[in-house]
Amino acid sequence: MKKAGIITASIVGVLLLTAWIVPMFFRDKIVSQLQQELNNRLNAHISFRTDKVRLSLFRHFPNLTLQTDSLSIVGQSPFRGDTLLSTRAFEMSVNLLSAISGDKLKLNGVYLDQPRVLIKILPDGRANYDIYKIAENAEPTKADTSQTAFTLDIDEWEVKNGLVRYNDQSLPLDVRLEAVDHTGSGSLSADVADLVLNTRAERITVTYDGMEYLTDKKLDSDMKLRADFEKAVYTFAENLLRLNDLPIELNGSISTGSAPSDTSMRFDLTYRSPESDFKNLLSLVPGMYSERFRDIDVDGTVRFDGTVKGAYNGTQIPAFLLNLAVNEGRFKYPNLASAVEHIGLDLTVANATDQLANTVINLKKLVADLGHNPIRGRVLVKGLTHSAVDADVTAKLNLEELTQLFPIDSLTLRGLADLNLKAKGICDKTAKQFPVVDGLMQLQNGFVKSMKFPEPVDAINAVANLTNRSGKLADTRVDIGNLQLKLAGDPFQAKGWVQNFDDYTYDITAKGRLNLTNLTRIFPLEGTKLAGLIDADIKTKGQLSDAKAKRYDRLPTSGTMVISKLNYKGESLPQGLVLNTARLNLSPGKLLVEQADGLLGTSQFKADGFLSNYMPFFLDENQSLEGLLNVKANRLNINEWMTDDPQPQAKTAKPSLIALPKNIRFTMNANVDQAVYNKMPLNNIKGQLELADGALQMKKVTFNSLGGQFVTNGTYDPKDLAKPRFAFDINIANAEVAQAYKHLTLAKIIFPLAQYVIGRFSSKFAVNGRLEPDMMPDLNSLTGNGLVEIIQATLQNNPVLERLFEKTKLTDLRNPNFKDLLMKVEVKNGFVAIKPFDVKIKDNIVTVSGSNSLEGDLKYTLKLDVPTGKAGVQFANAFSSLMGQPLGNVDRAKIDFALNGNYKKPQLKFLGGQTATEVKDAVVKRAKNDLKEQGLKWLQKLAKTPKDST
DSSP states (O other), X not given: OHHHHHHHHHHHHHHHHHHHHHHHHHHHHHHHHHHHHHHHHBSEEEEOOGGGOEXXXXXXXXXXXXXXXXXXXEEOTTSTTOEEEEOSEEEEEEOHHHHHHOSOEEEEEEEEESOEEEEEEOTTSOBTTOOBOOOTTOOOOSOOOTTOSEEEEEEXXXXXXXXXXXXXXXXXXXXEEEEEEEEEESOTTSSEEEEEEEEEXXXXXXXXXXXXXXXXXXXXXXEEEEEETTTTEEEEEEEEEEETTEEEEEEEEEEEOSSTTOOOEEEEEEEXXXXXXXXXXXXXXXXXXXXXXXXXXXXXXXXXXXXEEEEESSSOOOEEEEEEEXXXXXXXXXXXXXXXXXXXXXXXXXXXXXXXXXXXXXXXXXXXXXXXXXXXXXXXXXXXXXXXXEEEEEEEEEHHHHTTTSOOTTEEEEXXXXXXXXXXXXXXXXXXXXXXXXXXXXXXXXEEEETTOSSOEEEEEEEEEEEESSSBGGGOEEEEEEEEEEETTEEEEEEEEEEOTTSOEEEEEEEEEEEHHHHHHHSOOTTOEEEEEEEEEEEEEEEHHHHHTTOXXXXXXXXXXXXXXXXXXXXXXXXXXXXXXXXXXXXXXXXXXXXXXXXXXXXXXXXXXXXXXXXXXXXXXXXOEEEEXXXXXXXXXXXXXXXXXXXXXXXXXXXXXXXXXXXXXXXXXXXXXXXXXXXXXXXXXXXXXXXXXXXXEEEEEEXXXXXXXXXXXXXXXXXXXXXXXXXXXXXXXXXXXXXXXXXXXXXXXXXXXXXXXXXXXXXXXXXXXXXXXXXXXXXXXXXXXXXXXEEEEEEOSOHHHHHHHHHHOOGGGSSOEEEEEEEEEEEETTEEEEEEEEEEETTEEXXXXXXXXXXXXXXXXXXXXXXXXXXXXXHHHHHHHHHTSOOOSOSEEEEEEEXXXXXXXXXXXXXXXXXXHXXXXXXXXXXXXXXXXXXXXXXXXXXXXXXXXX
């Protein structure tokens, strides 16, 4: 018995030892093949820690498991800088027998830990996930793995705690899933496979065209999908997904076009909720799905179903139908006195065509009793551009009673609110039609008090009327009665009217103080800090057509706004803005900005200026705004505005392209004593920035830096956001070469040799090209030219001259001094070309010409003209070795080299050489040949001349 135990233990030990040792034999092979395969097959930058790669037989026995840390896939143009995928850890399982046989490795599984996935589609339809390399003239067929090192035989995959974002700018649609756990199984290598997909996401947010339709909902999905990869048809079998508590069954199929020209997706789907509990639907209502939700007493039934059928592409949408109905709904929170009862809803959203504009929204019934506060309504909208509207909505709300229906712990509410709206007719701005409408919204004796702030907003009274009697847009009128309120004792009131929506006519007055600090304590703004005082006294009256025509005598406008101690910090401005004081004076034509001083980030500034055409701009989206701002600052910290890390605590995005408004023409004159940009000090900055027609221009911006003087002009033009362009010219006088290379990206790209130069230079250069999504230039698009003058410099530790010394043994080439060097440079098609120029190093002359790629590949010719008497014996020996003959007794010698490789690892190739005597003989021979040729031509001409017959 003891012997059997020993034998068993030994066998187990050997097996474990084998399982531990075997992976060591295949690690380097698998890593090498993986790197090769990724580079051969993907147009992207893939990186992972090869030193952290581990192999194991225990993770997914009997398969080998490759594990590595921090895998990332980063896109190339036009997605350079966009990370498609990054993970904390990455695993893949490989068939053990395929590793042992030395044949192709069979990949069986992929496992991602904490991945961050960004799927991005540009407005023109280009997608960042389209990174698979396709050979030229290749036919679109099923993936050919005959030439690959791996065979994809994946049958399982897993994601743990992932973040997935789908950003489709062509729709525009944005879907964000957080805390995602996903498992999948099924053969991805088969022609037809049954896939099992299980997905959990703690939060899903869906935004379409700037509006959020789902916000932080919980997603739970179990799907069985039959995938026909050959025909690109994906059929839903048994599927159930939940949004919060609402279950949805999905059936049908989605297919994609098989031809390259067919970009359509085809839908044939039905969906429905298999359960009729009203509580499930209630879980989607914002603010309802909380810890208290499970304790809410809910009754009522719900019906939710619909269809999606048809093609989706750039010109079509699938036909769709959505039905949602609630019958006898009711809910009551525990420990609250009243219930929301008699909830009824009957909603249909339908479109039987392939055009979104033909959508019909029919809210046949909306009823609810919020305690003793009834809500009744119906709305019918046929069409989204030329809309036939028929609506009737009424509501009466006692705000104090609402606190007995909903758990509003932090607020005290009082007041009576009324809403009555009846509308019928056509709404079409182009046809200048508006429904006949009679609407009233009223709040009496309003009171709001927050537990976070002792003073209330009280004495709130407001009345607003919306009327139209004829159905013409010009006859629409909005009346705002005497809006009054007190905030912590400070009164504010406003009144006025706006009519004729075809040519706005208005009369508005506002007076009072707004304490923003108190206001945001009562109504907190999430993620935003806002404080300060605004004192306003404004009167304006007029008509839009008069404002457009600048008939300011018909636009009586006056008033002031005094801003003090304003402090703003938010997601859009994490660096913060402080306005100690600012005064705005209103006139019919201009809004004057006076006495503005404060902090932008950590930079103190003073400013004044104006906005003109401001009233037409605010009333009509087709109008433009013009303005001028003069800014004076003692010190400006540009670093905190860099999107890499403006503030240690601020979450910021990577640099990205910014679309500029085309209807704003704005000029800023800047005068800054000192600034710092990426450790580069700038002094005495003066210049102008001009925003116009959707482009930003920098005009005659001058400053001192790097020991010299700079004059710059430039343009950023993103009007075509898919292909944004820039143009930039710079004039530099007497600056330090080493500092320029350290701080200027243009110097590193155009003149990488500068890293070895100590001295001073001047330059005049112009360059233009396209920008990548990360705001960096597309190197292959760069075009430019200019002059670079080296005033006086030393070339130190330069690998090119070191190689040249090794070939020629000319000691003068080591760390030489030179001056008054002028280079003519041209940038085109991804290359920097330099016209021939001479470098005088003592009595040696080096003529340089050629080009280098913007990635640093060299293609130059170096022609040396050397005084042999001063060059020494070592040069003579080197010359003899290169030429295969002795130097002889000559004054000068010439040697030519081809320079290739790159600046760090240059490669020199000897092209040939001559002595001064050989040069002289060649010149004499050429002169004789020229004279002989000219003589022959003269004799031939003479022979053809007619003789004189006289």
